[in-house]
Amino acid sequence: MAEDTLVRVEHLAKKFCRDLKTSLWYGVQDLGAEFVGKKKEEDIQLRNKEFWAVRDINFELKRGECLGLIGRNGAGKSTLLKMLNGLIKPDKGRIEMYGRIGALIELGSGFNPILTGRENIYNNGSVLGLNKKEIDGLLEEIIDFSEMEKFIDTPVQYYSSGMKVRLGFSVAAHMKPDVLILDEVLAVGDSGFKIKSFNKINEIMRDAAVIFVSHSMPHIANITNKVLLMENGVVDYYGENITDGIERYFGLFAGDKERVEYNEFATIEDMKVYASAKYADDPSRKLPAIDYRDPIRIDLDLKLKPNVEWFHIKLQITDKDLKIVGIYDSFQFQEAIKNDRDLHHLKITIPNSIFIDGEYSITVFIQQRDPINSKWNLLAVYRYWRKFNMKASAGLGYVPAVVYLPGQCEVV
Incomplete structure (x- = not known):
C-alpha cells in the first residue's frame, strides 16, 4: 500500500x-x-x-x-x-x-x-x-x-x-x-x-x-x-x-413530471423550446440544448375563454434542485395581450441565457391583472411544461452558482 x-x-x-x-x-x-x-x-x-x-x-x-x-x-x-x-x-x-x-x-x-x-x-x-x-x-x-x-x-x-x-x-x-x-x-x-x-x-x-x-x-x-x-x-x-x-x-431522479395545475380559463395547445443552431439537427439529444449567451426561444400556442379580455405570460425557470433560477414576466416589458382571436401564436425570446450547465424546467403562468385592486388572477398554470439543457461551462465543470456572469477584464 x-x-x-x-x-x-x-x-x-x-x-x-x-x-x-x-x-x-x-x-x-x-x-x-x-x-x-x-x-x-x-x-x-x-x-x-x-x-x-x-x-x-x-x-x-x-x-x-x-x-x-x-x-x-x-x-x-x-x-x-x-x-x-x-x-x-x-x-x-x-x-x-x-x-x-x-x-x-x-x-x-x-x-x-x-x-x-x-x-x-x-x-x-x-x-x-x-x-x-x-x-x-x-x-x-x-x-x-x-x-x-x-x-x-x-x-x-x-x-x-x-x-x-x-x-x-x-x-x-x-x-x-x-x-x-x-x-x-x-x-x-x-x-x-x-x-x-x-x-x-x-x-x-x-x-x-x-x-x-x-x-x-x-x-x-x-x-x-x-x-x-x-x-x-x-x-x-x-x-x-x-x-x-x-x-x-x-x-437518478425521474424529475418532476409536467402537469396541468390549473387551466380553467386558458389552455396551452402547443409549446416548443428551440435548441441553439449547432445542436438543432442532433437527433441523439432528448432535450433542446442551448449554448451560453444564446437566446432562449419559445413558441407558445394558447386558447383562452371568450370572457378573458387581456392577459400576460410569466415563465418560471427552475433547475434540477427545483430552485427558481429565473423569471420572465411580460408585464415588465409590454402591455397586456388582447384576447382577440381563437388561437394565439406567441414567440417569446429571452436574449441572453447565462445559466450554468444543467437541465432546466419551464413553468408557464397565464394571468390577468385586475385593474380595480391590482391583484393577479391566474388563468392557467402548466408546471414544468417543457425542459431544456444549458451548455455553458466550456470545460470549467460543475460550479456552485446559478449563472455565469458575463463581463470583461481589461488591463489599463
Missing part, C-alpha cells in the same frame, strides 16, 4: 433482514458459525427475508483527498459509513484504515447525554487515544470553535440539534484526525457555522483524508476531489470527475 494511502475498501458488503424475529435467529446462527470457525465469506448468501444494503464497494483515499459520498436516500451511504467507523461489522470485504479516525455520522453520536459538553470532550478524546494533557491543550480551541462557552458545562441531553452539531464537529475536527468522516449532520447547523466548518475541512484536508456525505451538490463541488455515487447499495460512479458524478446523481 502507498505510504500516504489512509483508507482502502475492497469488495465491502453488508446484508440485513427485513423481519426482526428472523434477524435475531440468523444472528444466533452466525455467532455460532463464527465461534466454531465454520463461517467463510465465500459461503455467505442471502437467506429468506434478507437483502444486500451495501454490496461490492471499492475505493481508495489518500492523504489530502476528500471523497464526496452521494446518492439518494436509502442508497446505502449511512450503512457504509457505519462500517467504516466500526459501528457495524461487514459481511464481506475488507477495510483498511490508518491513523486516528474522527467521525460525525449521526446527530449526537459519541455523546453521553447525562454528561456535560466538557466531560464529553474528554470522553471522546480518550477514545481516540489522547491523554488528559493533550486534551487540555485542545479544550479551549474546541470550545471557542463550537461557540458553546455558555453551555459547555450543561448536560448534552439539553442541547438542541444545532448545539450538538457544533460540539460534535468541533471535537471531531480538532482531535487531529488522519481520517475524518462526516455525514449530512452539518445540514442542521446555521449558515455561519457551516461556512466556518467547510473552511476547517479544507484546512484538515492538508494532512488528512476526508469522507463527506451530502445531498447538497454545491458543497460536494466545493470541497471534494473524488466522488462516489451509490444507488441501491452498489457503486454507480466512482472517480475524480466531480461534474460527471453530480450529473449522474441528478439523472
Whole structure:
C-alpha cells in the first residue's frame, strides 16, 4: 500500500433482514458459525427475508483527498459509513484504515447525554487515544470553535440539534484526525457555522483524508476531489470527475413530471423550446440544448375563454434542485395581450441565457391583472411544461452558482 494511502475498501458488503424475529435467529446462527470457525465469506448468501444494503464497494483515499459520498436516500451511504467507523461489522470485504479516525455520522453520536459538553470532550478524546494533557491543550480551541462557552458545562441531553452539531464537529475536527468522516449532520447547523466548518475541512484536508456525505451538490463541488455515487447499495460512479458524478446523481431522479395545475380559463395547445443552431439537427439529444449567451426561444400556442379580455405570460425557470433560477414576466416589458382571436401564436425570446450547465424546467403562468385592486388572477398554470439543457461551462465543470456572469477584464 502507498505510504500516504489512509483508507482502502475492497469488495465491502453488508446484508440485513427485513423481519426482526428472523434477524435475531440468523444472528444466533452466525455467532455460532463464527465461534466454531465454520463461517467463510465465500459461503455467505442471502437467506429468506434478507437483502444486500451495501454490496461490492471499492475505493481508495489518500492523504489530502476528500471523497464526496452521494446518492439518494436509502442508497446505502449511512450503512457504509457505519462500517467504516466500526459501528457495524461487514459481511464481506475488507477495510483498511490508518491513523486516528474522527467521525460525525449521526446527530449526537459519541455523546453521553447525562454528561456535560466538557466531560464529553474528554470522553471522546480518550477514545481516540489522547491523554488528559493533550486534551487540555485542545479544550479551549474546541470550545471557542463550537461557540458553546455558555453551555459547555450543561448536560448534552439539553442541547438542541444545532448545539450538538457544533460540539460534535468541533471535537471531531480538532482531535487531529488522519481520517475524518462526516455525514449530512452539518445540514442542521446555521449558515455561519457551516461556512466556518467547510473552511476547517479544507484546512484538515492538508494532512488528512476526508469522507463527506451530502445531498447538497454545491458543497460536494466545493470541497471534494473524488466522488462516489451509490444507488441501491452498489457503486454507480466512482472517480475524480466531480461534474460527471453530480450529473449522474441528478439523472437518478425521474424529475418532476409536467402537469396541468390549473387551466380553467386558458389552455396551452402547443409549446416548443428551440435548441441553439449547432445542436438543432442532433437527433441523439432528448432535450433542446442551448449554448451560453444564446437566446432562449419559445413558441407558445394558447386558447383562452371568450370572457378573458387581456392577459400576460410569466415563465418560471427552475433547475434540477427545483430552485427558481429565473423569471420572465411580460408585464415588465409590454402591455397586456388582447384576447382577440381563437388561437394565439406567441414567440417569446429571452436574449441572453447565462445559466450554468444543467437541465432546466419551464413553468408557464397565464394571468390577468385586475385593474380595480391590482391583484393577479391566474388563468392557467402548466408546471414544468417543457425542459431544456444549458451548455455553458466550456470545460470549467460543475460550479456552485446559478449563472455565469458575463463581463470583461481589461488591463489599463
